Amino acid sequence: MKALLHVGRPNIGNRERFLQRVNEILDRRWLSNNGPVVQEFEKRVAETLGVKHALAMCNATAAIEIACRALGLKGEVILPSYTFVATAHALHWQEITPVFCDMDPATHNIDPTKIERLITPKTTGIVGVHVWGRGCDTEAIQEIAARRNLKVMYDASHGFGCSKAGRMIGTFGECEVFSFHATKFINCLEGGVVATNNDELAYQMRMMTNFGFTDFDKVEYLGINGKMNEISAAMGMTNLEAxxxxxxxxxxxxxxxxxxxxxxxxxxxxxxxxxxxxxxxxxxxxxxxxxxxxxxxxxxxxxxxxxxxxxxxxxxxxxxxxxxxxxxxxxxxxxxxxxxxxxxxxxxxxxxxxxxxxxxxxxxxxxxxxxxx
Ligand SMILES: Cc1ncc(COP(=O)(O)O)c(C=O)c1O
Incomplete structure (x- = not known):
């Protein structure tokens, strides 16, 4: 076998449709800053997941960081060690200590029976990861979090289009983060989305994604540039259609x-x-x-x-x-x-x-x- 065959070779939807979208974007000269294709992509993702808010961002790693900050996670956060290193890096980059929990060998997901022993007075949250798109034991995680007063969010980078107990991944915890990196089955070249039903959290994350601006010349939050650009959204839309x-x-x-x-x-x-x-x-x-x-x-x-x-x-x-x-x-x-x-x-x-x-x-x-x- 001569040709290189590797994991994560990108899927590309209808090329003509993508190029047509790119031409329209160039004609409009609206390349970023919440353009119409990003808005369309967010709407389509929210509909697919059945959530109120889908916030498009530049990638999932930045999206996890923004979500952590908006949720007020600090101190220590429990997550599986068996995940792509971005999950841990995003926490650590926010000066949160990642506390690694073991996995359940049957599911490859965080083992909820091993979470409680890791909780200390510094613990503020749990970040579950739906590894390979197979949903975590969200019920057990939620039960522990409610009892121990912890916040829960999910790294759903692998889980777009998947369900857990008949409910779409994207609807669990305070929020869930999807990756639309080139290697994911639906890609935006680079991209991420935070899904949530929490209006206040969505508002904060949207502001944070755009430097904290709430209006022209008005900055209300410590924000960063986490925005998705229009070409990425065009790729995302084209893939979503396929x-x-x-x-x-x-x-x-x-x-x-x-x-x-x-x-x-x-x-x-x-x-x-x-x-x-x-x-x-x-x-x-x-x-x-x-x-x-x-x-x-x-x-x-x-x-x-x-x-x-x-x-x-x-x-x-x-x-x-x-x-x-x-x-x-x-x-x-x-x-x-x-x-x-x-x-x-x-x-x-x-x-x-x-x-x-x-x-x-x-x-x-x-x-x-x-x-x-
Ligand atoms: C589990 C997991 N978390 C986070 C990421 C980071 O996503 P991104 O590349 O969009 O930042 C990935 C993959 O790239 C991933 O597989």
Whole structure:
């Protein structure tokens, strides 16, 4: 296999429609500052999620920071270590101490039974992450938060178009943050959205996203520049128009991987609950070191050698990355499942750039390279 095939290759909706939108934007000479395409994108996202407010921002990392500040999170905040490092960095950048909680190996999400032991007098909130778009145990998290007087928000970067217990992700906690980065199944080139039903919070976040301006020459908040530009929103709109097609392709690829890897000893593809809405944007396998004759790293190396850039997300866990590794050198003692599971996971390429025939070839390689030499 010659062509490079990597995880997160962008989906692109109707190119002509995108270029038409770009031309309209250039004709209008309205490139940023809450332009009409951003407004349209926000409306469409809010409708899809069934929330009152969807605030478009430049990326999810900045959006998490803005949401944290607007919520008044400070001191310590509990989050999973098993997430993309941006979740932890956003908190730390706001001078909040990220306190890493272990994951549930069955769901890859934060384990609510391990949250309470991490709460101290400095704890102000919990940031759950819907890893791979599979919803956290929002009910258990909410129950703990209500009892311990903590605020809850979610990093829903993976969860656009997904549901938990029949309810759309985007409607849980005080607010939820989505990523529309180029690697996400719906992308804005770069982009993020905060979804909330809280009017006051939405108002504050909107002001903060635009330097704190409430009117011409009037600044009421410490704000920053977190705005989404019009071209990004045009890409987002164009992809949103193709969401059903993209999910269909993702699902076909996912089913093909499942079929192609069935009966490979020690290799399992993680499941998506068919009773929920799923975007199938991640194909995630676990390589069980006790059953599979070859380890995860050997399989990844074999794939890379064939130009298939599979990824070891989110290995080795945020707690083993800087600055957390130095600041909290013993954090791993409380994170046994994160350490165990993150050493088993491989994320495989999917999306519109990958067809079923290619999936079958990748499966063939995994089958071949997971056997004894
Ligand atoms: C779980 C998670 N959180 C946050 C981010 C950061 O998103 P962005 O790149 O839009 O800042 C990502 C991915 O990029 C992610 O996967």
């Amino acid at each position: 969401i059903d097609e993209i999910i269909t392709v993702n699902r076909q690829n996912y089913e093909a991987y499942k079929a192609g890897l069935a009966n490979v000893p020690g290799v399992s593809v993680i499941d998506y609950d068919p009773a929920e809405r799923n975007n199938y944007q991640y194909v995630v396998i676990e390589v069980d070191p006790e059953v599979c004759p070859r380890n995860r790293d050997e399989i990844v190396e074999a794939l890379h050698a064939q130009n298939i850039i599979a990824r070891k997300y989110f290995w080795p866990g945020c707690h083993r990355m800087e600055p957390y590794r130095s600041l909290q050198p013993n954090a791993g003692l409380l994170l046994p499942e994160t350490e165990r599971v993150s050493a088993k996971v491989i994320v495989l390429p999917t999306g519109q750039a990958v067809d079923v025939e290619t999936v079958q070839r990748v499966c063939h390689l995994i089958r071949t390279h997971s056997k004894n030499r």
